[in-house]
Amino acid sequence: MLVGFGYAFPCTPSYWFGAELLPRIPEPARTTEHLVGLCELAVRPAWQDRGIGSRLHQALVDALAPRYVSLLAMPGNSDSQRLYRRLGYNYVGPYRNTPGGPEFDLLLLDLHER
Numbered sequence: 847m848l849v850g851f852g853y854a855f856p857c858t859p860s861y862w863f864g865a866e867l868l869p870r871i872p873e874p875a876r877t878t879e880h881l882v883g884l885c886e887l888a889v890r891p892a893w894q895d896r897g898i899g900s901r902l903h904q905a906l907v908d909a910l911a912p913r914y915v916s917l918l919a920m921p922g923n924s925d926s927q928r929l930y931r932r933l934g935y936n937y938v939g940p941y942r943n944t945p946g947g948p949e950f951d952l953l954l955l956d957l958h959e960r
Contacts, residue, residue, distance in 0.1 A: 850889035852902040854910060857883045862916055867952065870939050875954055880913035882906070887917070887926075899929050913957055918943075918950035927951070934959065 859876050860868060862883045868876060875881065884906065889898045907915060918941055919926055935953035942949055 882912035
């Protein structure tokens with residue numbers, strides 16, 4: 847049975863953050879060649895609070911070896927927000943994929959600060 851999954855990919859800061867948000871990103875993350883965009887990290891509710899999300903996250907980080915990891919999180923999802931804070935992510939600002947679309951929290955993790 848699948849209990850969780852995650853995927854991420856190396857990308858450029860201009861691709862991941864976009865022209866509007868890029869100036870608000872801390873300078874080292876704005877110019878890095880070692881950024882990973884974390885697109886999905888999910889664990890079935892019955893399997894949460896067992897460290898599976900943390901281990902999936904670490905496996906992605908280990909496989910891609912970035913300096914920075916960034917992701918979009920739903921502002922009202924307290925479980926995922928708690929996990930991302932525990933992993934060391936910092937809030938960068940609001941982000942919308944499309945005009946008028948839902949607003950996400952853009953989070954950034956500097957792996958050299960851990």
